[in-house]
Amino acid sequence: MADKKMGITQRKEREKEEMRRLILAAALRLFRERGYDGVSIRNIAEAIEYSPGTLYLYYQDKSEIFFALQYEAAAVKRDYLLPVADIEDPWERLVEFGRRYVEFGMKHPDLYDLLFITRAPMEYIENQECWKLGLATHSFFKETVQACVDRRYFKSTDTETIAYTLWCHAHGLVSLFVRERMRMYPEDIRQELALKSFDMIVKMAGNL
Amino acid sequence: MADKKMGITQRKEREKEEMRRLILAAALRLFRERGYDGVSIRNIAEAIEYSPGTLYLYYQDKSEIFFALQYEAAAVKRDYLLPVADIEDPWERLVEFGRRYVEFGMKHPDLYDLLFITRAPMEYIENQECWKLGLATHSFFKETVQACVDRRYFKSTDTETIAYTLWCHAHGLVSLFVRERMRMYPEDIRQELALKSFDMIVKMAGNL
DNA sequence: TTGATAAATGAACAGTGTTCATTATTTTTG
DNA sequence: CAAAAATAATGAACACTGTTCATTTATCAA
Known part of the structure; x- marks a missing residue:
């Protein structure tokens, strides 16, 4: 009787999960x-x-659906960046990390937007699982920079500032793209310009 | 009679303008x-x-109020950056331009948001006066970079990419700040970190 | 003062997020 | 298997949104 009940509970749980995935998809x-505000419950x-x-039987409110998606986005991003952990040389690892970061933003502008641009109730975001995931990725990034510093790949030894400066450039690159603030450049050169700029910052980084 | 009528027309126009300013303020x-979506007509x-x-006697719809504010923001930004035109040396001019750009973003996050982050119906923005103003400022920026290139301040001669790279960093810096994506850094060091990063990019730029 | 013109109103329409009493379905019990 | 209990789904209702427009109010010219 108890095990039969368990089986049903499991199925219920599975169905509930399926429903959540249906909503999220x-x-x-x-x-x-149509954007967050362009879509209604x-x-x-x-x-x-x-x-x-x-929908309110599966998510407390609209923003909770948003948070769930933000978490999914963070997971996709992590998976996108994860392979670089295998690269031994910290400098190569850093460059590839940056390349993939930008690539992720370009390929999934909606997810990038969700993660780094959209105005969500940020007071709450820190309590979300998503934030932990993002923090872990950021730590990995900083550790890679630190490894580069240790091996004297940079002139400066200020790991924090170096990491932040690189992040600023990458984020600026992607977010100008995502939020369409590059309209002064003809559409067909935008992507190319972004790639050139990435190469430029990589070369520059050697002189950080 | 005609001149009297004119006087009244003028006053009417003035009053209309005052009303517009009242609404905009x-x-x-x-x-x-409360943000664009948090505010109702x-x-x-x-x-x-x-x-x-x-309100609909003075502005066609809510977005037109937004555009009017965006124009105001562009004007404030232009006035903020204008003084650097007097600096003769292009390198000094460029650095001061960047410094002021970031300062503007930090001091007026709401205006910066309006100009570079908020999702507005961007299809229309190009027809707005605001866009022209922004374009002019961007051109001035690129001309300054060009002047630096002409004087061999950089190793590279790719003016477009250099300008874009610098812009990316500055925009990334400000927008991470404005959209509160720096929460992993303690609040009291955020501003300092931003300034350090700006100094770093200035030093780096010499090796662009 | 009266007639014309312009300005301001607020009710109405179709939409929004969210709640909750009601209904329908599924599961457990006798 | 039928009845009872538990769970799931519903859609009407509430207070809000942007926007329109017939009606009222205020200003102005003759």
């Missing part, structure tokens, strides 16, 4: 197309053919 | 506090003690 697709409900009220 | 204050109307419908 629809939400991501809609957010992608009713829109999402309609997309999955449920009533609006049902 | 209230809107900016509210946007500052009714909120603005209430703040200036008029009915919601009245």
Whole structure:
């Protein structure tokens, strides 16, 4: 009797999880197309053919759906960056980390936006799992910079400032792109310009 | 008779202008506090003690109020940067331009947000006066970089990429700050870190 | 003072996030 | 298997949103 109950509980839990994934998938697709504010709970409900009220049985409110997506984005980003951990040489690791960071932003502008640009209730974000994930990635980045400092790849030994400076450039690069502030450059050279700029900062970094 | 009528027309025009300024001032204050989406037309109307419908006699819709504010922001930024035009030496001019750009972003995060981060209907923005103003400033920036290139202040001669790279860093610096993505650094060192990073990029730039 | 013109109003429309009593379904019990 | 209990889904309702427009109010010219 108890084990039968367990089986059902498990199935229920699985169904609940499936429902959550259904909601999230629809939400991501809609957010992608129309942005966070352009999408209503009713829109999402309609997309999955449920009533609006049902969504509130799986997520407390709209922002919780947002947070769930933000976590997914952080996971995708981590997976995108993870392979560089295998690169032994810290300098090569750092360059590849940067290259992949920018590539992630270019390929998934909606996810990048979710993670680094969208104005969410940031008072709460620190308590989210997502934040921990992001922090871990940031720590890995700083450790790589530290390893470069230890091997005298830079002139400066101020790891914190070096890491931050590199991050600033990469974030600026991606976010100008994502938020369409490069319209003064013809569309076909934007991507190229971004790549050239990345190469430039890499060369510069040797003189940091 | 005609001149009397003219006087009245002028006064009317002036009053209309005053009303616009009243709306804009209230809107900016509210946007500052609660963000674009957090403020309703009714909120603005209430703040200036008029009915919601009245605002539509002065602005076509909510986004036009946004555009008007964006223009104001562009004007403030231009005035903030203008004094550097007097600096003869292009390198000094460039550094001071960057310093002021960052300072502007830090002092007026709401205006910076309006100009470079907020998702506005960007399809229309190019037709706005604001865009022209921004373009002019960007051109001035690129000309200064060009002047530095001409005087061999950089190793590279790729003016476009150099300008873009510097802009990326400055924008990244400010926007991480403005959108609160520096929470992993203790609050009291954030500003300091930003300044250190700016100094670092200045030193680096000599090796661009 | 009256008639014309302009300005301000606020009710109304279709949308939003969210709640909750009601209904439908599924699971457990007798 | 039928009845009871538990769970899930619903959609109407509430207070909000941007926007429009017939109506009212205020200003101005004759």
